[in-house]
Amino acid sequence: MRVAENLNAALHRALAEDPDLHLLGEDVLDPYGGAFKITRGLSDRFPERVLSTPISENAITGVAAGLALAGDSAIVEIMFGDFAALAFDQLVNFAAKSVSMYGSRVPMRLVVRCPVGGGRGYGPTHSQSLQKHFVGVPGLALYEVSPFHDNADVLAEMFAREEPCVLFEDKVLYTRPMYEVAEPFRLDVHTPGVARVFLDERPDCVVVAGGGVSHRVMAAMRSLLLEEEIVCTLLVPSRLYPVGIELPPGTRRVFVVEEGTAGGTWGAEVAHEIHRRHFADLDGPVTLIHSADSVIPTAPHLEAAVLVGADDVHRVIRETLRG
Amino acid sequence: MTATVTEAAVAEGAPSDEDLSLLLTIRAFEERLLDLFGQGMLNGTTHTCLGQEYVPVALEALLRPEDHVFSNHRGHGHYLARHRDPEGLLAEIMGRRGAVCGGVGGSQHIRTERYLSTGVQGESLPVACGVALRLRRVSPGALACVYVGDGTWGEGGVYEALNLAALWRLPLLVVVENNGIAQSTPTQRAMAGTIAGRAAAFGIAHERVVGSDLAAIRRQLAPGVEAVRGGAPLVVEFVTHRLGPHSKGDDTRPAGELARVRAADWRAPYAAAEPERVARLEAAARARIEAVVADVVAREPS
Numbered sequence: 001m002r003v004a005e006n007l008n009a010a011l012h013r014a015l016a017e018d019p020d021l022h023l024l025g026e027d028v029l030d031p032y033g034g035a036f037k038i039t040r041g042l043s044d045r046f047p048e049r050v051l052s053t054p055i056s057e058n059a060i061t062g063v064a065a066g067l068a069l070a071g072d073s074a075i076v077e078i079m080f081g082d083f084a085a086l087a088f089d090q091l092v093n094f095a096a097k098s099v100s101m102y103g104s105r106v107p108m109r110l111v112v113r114c115p116v117g118g119g120r121g122y123g124p125t126h127s128q129s130l131q132k133h134f135v136g137v138p139g140l141a142l143y144e145v146s147p148f149h150d151n152a153d154v155l156a157e158m159f160a161r162e163e164p165c166v167l168f169e170d171k172v173l174y175t176r177p178m179y180e181v182a183e184p185f186r187l188d189v190h191t192p193g194v195a196r197v198f199l200d201e202r203p204d205c206v207v208v209a210g211g212g213v214s215h216r217v218m219a220a221m222r223s224l225l226l227e228e229e230i231v232c233t234l235l236v237p238s239r240l241y242p243v244g245i246e247l248p249p250g251t252r253r254v255f256v257v258e259e260g261t262a263g264g265t266w267g268a269e270v271a272h273e274i275h276r277r278h279f280a281d282l283d284g285p286v287t288l289i290h291s292a293d294s295v296i297p298t299a300p301h302l303e304a305a306v307l308v309g310a311d312d313v314h315r316v317i318r319e320t321l322r323g
Numbered sequence: 324m325t326a327t328v329t330e331a332a333v334a335e336g337a338p339s340d341e342d343l344s345l346l347l348t349i350r351a352f353e354e355r356l357l358d359l360f361g362q363g364m365l366n367g368t369t370h371t372c373l374g375q376e377y378v379p380v381a382l383e384a385l386l387r388p389e390d391h392v393f394s395n396h397r398g399h400g401h402y403l404a405r406h407r408d409p410e411g412l413l414a415e416i417m418g419r420r421g422a423v424c425g426g427v428g429g430s431q432h433i434r435t436e437r438y439l440s441t442g443v444q445g446e447s448l449p450v451a452c453g454v455a456l457r458l459r460r461v462s463p464g465a466l467a468c469v470y471v472g473d474g475t476w477g478e479g480g481v482y483e484a485l486n487l488a489a490l491w492r493l494p495l496l497v498v499v500e501n502n503g504i505a506q507s508t509p510t511q512r513a514m515a516g517t518i519a520g521r522a523a524a525f526g527i528a529h530e531r532v533v534g535s536d537l538a539a540i541r542r543q544l545a546p547g548v549e550a551v552r553g554g555a556p557l558v559v560e561f562v563t564h565r566l567g568p569h570s571k572g573d574d575t576r577p578a579g580e581l582a583r584v585r586a587a588d589w590r591a592p593y594a595a596a597e598p599e600r601v602a603r604l605e606a607a608a609r610a611r612i613e614a615v616v617a618d619v620v621a622r623e624p625s
């Protein structure tokens with residue numbers, strides 16, 4: 001099963017199990033089924049609760065927040081995550097704040113789905129990884145789709161939090177298979193919600209990465225193993241924020257990989273958390289690996305130069321560990 | 324689609340004691356709040372509804388318990404008309420025990436039962452559409468009422484929400500308190516065209532209310548509000564007057580303008596028509612608010 005199918009199945013299941021759940025977004029109706037086909041089949045099955053909306057990200061998110069406020073649950077599909085900028089006020093100033101600003105906790109079961117990331121030549125306004133812009137908002141939790149987490153579980157967890165969540169979906173994952181790791185690595189669930197890709201040998205380093213870059217990291221882990229005899233363990237958290245990474249005992253080197261561009265990154269937040277808890281155990285500070293400080297260009301050669309790739313991950317890890 | 328009724332304030336007979344008391348209680352509350360600010364006893368900011376008290380009092384008679392009300396920064400009157408709770412509101416504003424929202428929200432962020440206010444202009448319209456969507460499904464006949472000012476019509480979210488409300492036939496009642504000014508900016512400097520024209524663009528009915536006679540307002544609005552309950556959204560534009568500053572001590576309007584605004588105050592015609600009743604109820608309202616202030620000021624922090 002591919003990631004897109006897993007996500008689609010998760011949405012089907014969520015709508016079937018929760019009669020109060022609504023899904024709103026632009027062009028989500030069948031037969032079109034959303035710009036990336038993730039909502040395929042939903043409106044035929046749940047016509048009352050799957051609503052195609054005008055091009056109004058502010059209002060869609062506000063409507064979903066209103067549903068949540070009144071006791072329903074809601075999922076918003078932002079066609080391209082970049083457009084979540086137009087929903088920022090509703091998310092940050094209304095939905096997330098409402099959880100606590102009225103003195104007692106107001107449950108808000110709301111998930112905003114954001115397809116993000118480049119690699120498909122959509123250009124500067126359709127290719128960003130916006131995770132960093134949402135880090136650190138009280139009452140707002142961030143999740144990222146990965147090939148290693150069943151989205152039905154992820155959705156259930158987000159709704160159980162009863163606070164607004166943003167689900168980032170790296171578009172390059174949609175066509176990738178679920179639960180597949182590069183040989184000779186193996187996959188398990190390390191701590192709840194954190195997938196681990198590893199070898200039995202003691203690793204030279206731990207790489208923390210969002211699901212969207214996991215294939216790039218696995219490719220680097222393979223070439224580092226074969227060419228440099230460097231052994232890496234990859235940790236892929238489903239929840240990006242609040243950060244909840246447990247390092248395996250004995251970890252001495254940590255890298256954080258993400259596709260977001262330089263400056264104020266999610267990785268910096270992860271590094272801070274790791275430094276706070278494990279600084280004395282590490283051989284050096286956590287190393288951040290991310291895309292360049294740039295807009296995401298359209299032409300393939302320019303885009304590839306900006307976006308973090310397997311070669312970047314390989315090079316930085318080799319240079320950091322071997323000098 | 325636009326209807327206008329012009330009425331003198333007491334054209335349709337005297338308001339009930341209850342309505343008059345509520346009007347005067349809101350006024351006493353707001354006036355006392357400005358005093359407390361002047362004495363340095365309040366923190367932060369506040370926006371009083373002096374001059375506009377009759378708007379929520381008139382509407383309260385048309386609303387039902389199952390309706391939701393969304394308010395804005397200038398919301399004390401909206402809250403008091405709905406919940407008659409000056410103690411809880413003052414405690415909220417002062418951060419004292421008994422505060423409606425534990426002192427976290429303060430003057431412009433209040434939520435209790437089906438009432439909610441927030442301080443970002445225009446933000447509540449889409450949210451109210453979401454609530455209306457739920458009401459239509461689980462509580463047919465109930466509506467979501469949203470108070471906004473004239474200046475808030477500069478926000479794009481207002482139009483996204485009006486479009487959705489019309490498209491989806493949501494039970495949404497938009498109440499515009501057009502007091503001719505937004506903070507310091509006169510409406511004509513911020514709004515091209517009219518509110519009526521903007522409502523018409525979405526095929527949404529619009530009622531323009533001039534005057535402050537409670538009975539006349541209720542008679543004018545009752546059919547439209549009833550239609551909202553059946554899924555025909557409505558914009559009601561009150562032509563009203565902000566007697567006080569935008570928040571506190573920040574009124575830069577010229578003296579002539581202020582005199583014009585004060586001359587339009589709803590209180591004068593009531594007082595002229597029934598001086599004794601107004602004096603009696605006003606004294607009672609002030610005494611009540613005095614007691615509330617004495618009580619709340621003495622409470623420990625929330």
Ligand SMILES: Cc1ncc(C[n+]2csc(CCOP(=O)(O)OP(=O)(O)O)c2C)c(N)n1
Binds near residue numbers: 444475502504
């Ligand atoms: C999005 C946003 N922008 C600016 C403000 C600051 N602000 C608070 S009230 C106000 C004026 C609002 O005018 P209007 O809608 O006419 O309401 P009124 O104050 O007259 O009742 C402004 C600019 C705000 N609260 N929210």
Ligand SMILES: [Mg+2]
Binds near residue numbers: 472473474
């Ligand atoms: Mg105004």
